Amino acid sequence: MSESNPSPEWPRPNWQPGADEDALLQFYVFGKFDPHELVIPAQRYGSPGLPAGVDLRRFQNLELRKWEGYPLSGTLGGIMRDEAPEAYEQARIAPEVLVVRGQLKDSSSLDYLRDTLGVLAALLDIGGRVILDPQIMGLLDAEAWRARYLVPGGAPPRNHVLILRSDEPGSDRSWVHTRGMRKFGRPDLSFRQIPAHELDRAGVLCEKLVEMQALGTRFVAGQALEVEGMQQSLIAQPGGSLTDPEFNNLHVEFRWPF
Structure with a gap:
């Protein structure tokens, strides 16, 4: 977007029709x-x-x-x-x-x-x-x-979304999640039980998935997400509600492997 030239269309090359979101x-x-x-x-x-x-x-x-x-x-x-x-x-x-x-x-x-x-x-x-x-x-x-x-x-989509980190109760691991994906008609993202040495990887992954969803991608229950450098896949678990105060939106959760 600029003052001198009209913006081109903003397509969603990954767009997948699906749930009534x-x-x-x-x-x-x-x-x-x-x-x-x-x-x-x-x-x-x-x-x-x-x-x-x-x-x-x-x-x-x-x-x-x-x-x-x-x-x-x-x-x-x-x-x-x-x-x-x-x-x-x-x-x-x-x-x-x-x-x-x-x-x-x-x-x-x-x-x-x-x-x-x-x-x-x-x-x-x-x-x-x-x-x-x-x-x-x-x-x-x-x-x-x-x-x-x-x-x-x-x-970029990252500019439209807030990424937060907080401590997991009763452990030394972290929770990373987003707010704002509802602007794109997509659930927010939640990454649970992240060890300290994996926080950078989790942050990069979160930004990547924000962009993928903004461009139309959907994650379904049980979908495996392969992450470079990790032996185990992350498994998508959609859930939540629009009234959840942590997100004010539905969300997709991924639990970090132990």
Whole structure:
């Protein structure tokens, strides 16, 4: 995506139709906008506008703050305040919030994501100051957002996903998992019982599978995943629910061999 040339189509060469998994897009744009009609120069970024199924709604920040799910309050708000205090303050004092949200059927193209990102980029040109992506718990000011997503040819899938590591309870092993794959209509990834000396390998593998799924790959129950340098295959175990707070999505789990 760039200002000078329209973006090419974003195909999914690995696309496999299957389960009825929808892609979910959700963003909050904090700022001050024209008090009259919004004129969004999305074509500047190769976007014809929001795709069918994705809507933009405009709120006064003070009014939206009364909503039970207001993203700058509660647990998510606390995380944002700690990790991005300057962006959090910009969002907190912004007079308006534009909510961009939609659920779309899985498809063989990521054009819906490209077009939505083009609109978000354009909103930063007409008064947007901060964008919140709750799916990856990311709050970025305009400069940081542009650096992350306005990449020639499109930002890599890794930029759209959060990869987390935490300790496995009662052991010296680690758990690595993702958030954000629902943007691609795919389950998030979970790697359990990773020994310390395998963390780098697990991280590289996780990024590879993020890209594979973003480009359309699906993993089915019992599918063996061969990993270079490992004697045993990892076995895919799909599960979870969209209400799981660790993912807010379904997930596919792989247990590291002992």
